[in-house]
Amino acid sequence: MILDVRLDGFGAPIGELAADDRGAVTFTYTGEHLERADALALSLALPLTPQPFADVATRAYFDNLLQERDTARADIIAKYGLANDDIAGILYHLGKDCSGAVSVLPEGAPAVKVPGVLSRDYEPYADAQLESIVRSLHERRPLPEEVQDPSPLAGVQSKIAVTVLPDGRMAAPLGGAPTTHILKVPQERHEREAAREHRAMVLSRESGFETAATGLMEIAGIPALLVERYDRVVEGGRVRRIxxxxxxxxxxxxxxxxxxxxxxxxxxxxxxxxxxxxxxxxxxxxxxxxxxxxxxxxxxxxxxxxxxxxxxxxxxxxxxxxxxxxxxxxxxxxxxxxxxxxxxxxxxxxxxxxxxxxxxxxxxxxxxxxxxxxxxxxxxxxxxxxxxxxxxxxxxxxxxxxxxxxxxxxxxxxxxxxxxxxxxxxxxxxxxxxx
Structure with missing residues (x-):
């Protein structure tokens, strides 16, 4: 199996993730990417070089792109009869939702992560829909059937990626556009966690550390924390990933x-x-x-x-x-x-x-x-x-x-x-x- 590895901002794949018959994986940068003056490495552990990276280094990096909460991973493994360590097989199905600017796609597939235009590429959530999302996260239930998490997030907290429009409404991205914020919803019996994280983040900024901006809000009577994504740039009505x-x-x-x-x-x-x-x-x-x-x-x-x-x-x-x-x-x-x-x-x-x-x-x-x-x-x-x-x-x-x-x-x-x-x-x- 060969999969294309893409990085938002580059028109062509930057490398290939390959799996052999034994399940070992390798990653190799494309010659085209290595020749670019603006080429970026995927990782310090995968520096720009024409030599392929072996299984240990490749597996560590790409496994980190998947969610830590393994519900989606477990579902894909069960549905397609994959082995738990079949990283290429899992990414074949989940690689479009990797964290950050990276995506892993079937060979030849078009890009799924592209810059977004705020006036065109986002669908605002209705109030009732947003309340249903927050209640589901608060109670650790699956999201409502009609809601597709646009950017599954790592970590153990209940959260969803959203975009905040210029008028303040929260919206879901369309067509691979980036989100701009993360909405964190504390679980039941941990309602004070949102306020405490907000206060800790404020203290971090007041102590002189560059820190993601946060805001407290209440939705459906549930406290929530809205965190501005540090890996996004919004300029001239456009959103791009870093x-x-x-x-x-x-x-x-x-x-x-x-x-x-x-x-x-x-x-x-x-x-x-x-x-x-x-x-x-x-x-x-x-x-x-x-x-x-x-x-x-x-x-x-x-x-x-x-x-x-x-x-x-x-x-x-x-x-x-x-x-x-x-x-x-x-x-x-x-x-x-x-x-x-x-x-x-x-x-x-x-x-x-x-x-x-x-x-x-x-x-x-x-x-x-x-x-x-x-x-x-x-x-x-x-x-x-x-x-x-x-x-x-x-x-x-x-x-x-x-x-x-x-x-x-x-x-x-x-x-x-x-x-x-x-x-x-x-x-x-x-x-x-x-x-």
Missing amino acids: HQEDFCQALGLPARLKYERRGTQGRRFDVAAVRTILDRTIDPVRERQLFIDITIFDMLIGNADAHAKNFSLFHLPGNRIRTTPRYDVLPTVLDRGTTDEFAYRIGNAEALAQVDARALDDFLAELGLSSIAGRRRILQEATDRAVRTLNGQLGEIARHDKNFGDLIATNIRTLCDNLGLEVPGPARDMDTFVR
């Missing part, structure tokens, strides 16, 4: 290895692996500092789910890469049914209670900061910056969500105590959050 990939793809890891604890030495999402990515960006010094700041911020707000699929890269012309805005920032520790174990270790620390000066120094050393004095200065500045910013927001946070405010205050106290620093008010005086 090619990006997550760190799992960049590292050649399957989605199931998105947490460090699931991998093995040399094949896992850890700080050493992150360094290999950041060192290849257009500004490694800035990117390393950003990753340090993000790590401390996430510790303090209780986001223990910063896994490899929640970090991504833009692929830019000239074979350049940089990290994308932040997305999926959520205080997961507020949910007492989840783990407080980090997605990646900080030194030897697996949770905030274990984070001390030694753990943070080891963390910075793993990122490639060789100077002991430099690491000490960077750590002090990053910690002061995060504590000062979040401490200044505690009153506002607690006014809307006392548990969230108490969690951040508790985390600030824990980190300051572990580092031998004075705890500032109001963090010093707020109640303790207990899991």
